[in-house]
Amino acid sequence: MVSEVNKRATRQLAAVYQALQGDHSHPSADEVYQRVRRTLPRISLGTVYRNLQRLVTEGKIRMFLLGERIARYDPMVAEHDHFICQRCGRVEDVLLERNRQVNLAPLVNQGFTVTAHSLAIHGLCQKCGRVRPHRAGARRVPKGPDGRGESTAVSPQKGEEVWGVDRKQRKLRSAEELNKQT
Amino acid sequence: MVSEVNKRATRQLAAVYQALQGDHSHPSADEVYQRVRRTLPRISLGTVYRNLQRLVTEGKIRMFLLGERIARYDPMVAEHDHFICQRCGRVEDVLLERNRQVNLAPLVNQGFTVTAHSLAIHGLCQKCGRVRPHRAGARRVPKGPDGRGESTAVSPQKGEEVWGVDRKQRKLRSAEELNKQT
DNA sequence: ATGATTGCAAAACGTTTGCACACCT
């Protein structure tokens, strides 16, 4: 009623959709763009974005932001969880049988409406887990070769000691105090 | 050995750190900036970013990207999960007693190294859940008033039918076919 | 003194948008 306007089907829309089918590698918009370009060399990145967005709001694909700043897209499939590699940034689907049965009742009782939930598991993927990473460039979250650095709520890197912060509000006497325990 | 360089303690670093202590509202870098500015009016946004980054790699604070493209920061605290409101984008800490006991053994057996996991629950927070949202602007993920639009792997909006995609690879005959079921 | 850290401004990055033109229906 309000405005189910005449959506049109175009070559570009189909190509974008097609590029995602059967693909669970969570391509970014740009990766989709590169793919679609092979079929439609004149398509623009903007169009890819527009069509991805359209497919998302139509519920035909899924978009998520998971520990990185770039959006990734997925064909619609059954619920699953995600493993995010801290080193290479790769996101893999994982199926953990038992964890779907999370008890959300407490939330609902507090007035939340829950529409979805997904578990993000952080760590090192099979490839990255093998390499022992020279514990050198630990200062800076790397960004070059492996593409992505940080991930969602990464726990302290092994080898970096966590600061002994006590949980309650705490005032620093001086700037020095902050540095002391590093 | 390699390069545990002389890190220095500065007023700015302390202020950035201090701005987060006892704050569980998940401020963005810019919010931290605004806060710190009250004490150090001449601090620059770049410095805030640099210090936030440093504190993160030192394990003194935590950064996460959760359903939005902007980074949010948190003082280091015990593990908890996150509720992300689809409407207003607010991220709230939640404590779900039973869900910590996820069985990660299958993953570990597959060669993954798990360092952290957190559950992201998507839905409507107490405030947003009350309002019945004019089911009109459902086409476009809103971006104005409520600040954020999309969230991590949001499931199809109520009222939008999901396309009946069959799971296996599928070729479109034509562009039209894509539009048909909308 | 020396070099880590700052402020500033420009660049980078992924994404969105305004426009005139092309194409679908």
Place this chain on the structure above:
DNA sequence: AGGTGTGCAAACGTTTTGCAATCAT
């Protein structure tokens, strides 16, 4: 014909970075 969707390029918001000046050690 009419208007949705396109290609292009410019704009966007967040984050990063190069530089000379400043400050902690």
